[in-house]
Amino acid sequence: MGRKFYTLDEVAESLSISMSQMRALIKRGEIEGIQIGGRSQWRIEDVKLDEYIERMYEEQRRSS
Structure with a gap:
């Protein structure tokens, strides 16, 4: 069974964005x-x- 919840740090890292962007x-x-x-x-x-x-x-597909 995988994890269900992630911290903001973990999500920011997985999206390669800063904490302020997160x-x-x-x-x-x-x-x-x-x-x-x-x-x-x-x-x-x-x-x-x-x-x-x-x-x-989806947004990317629509804007292309």
């Missing part, structure tokens, strides 16, 4: 995340990351 994606609602735990740490569900990537591919 936070901007969440703030703009382009990628969905949840805040959990006592320190309200952000987590991105694997399904939401996959949806975001697929949306980006």
Whole structure:
């Protein structure tokens, strides 16, 4: 069974973007995340990351 949630650092690294870019994606609602735990740490569900990537591919196809 694979992991279900990833930290912002992990997602930013997998997308090859900075943490500030990652936070901007969440703030703009382009990628969905949840805040959990006592320190309200952000987590991105694997399904939401996959949806975001697929949306980006679709946007690229439409703009070509």
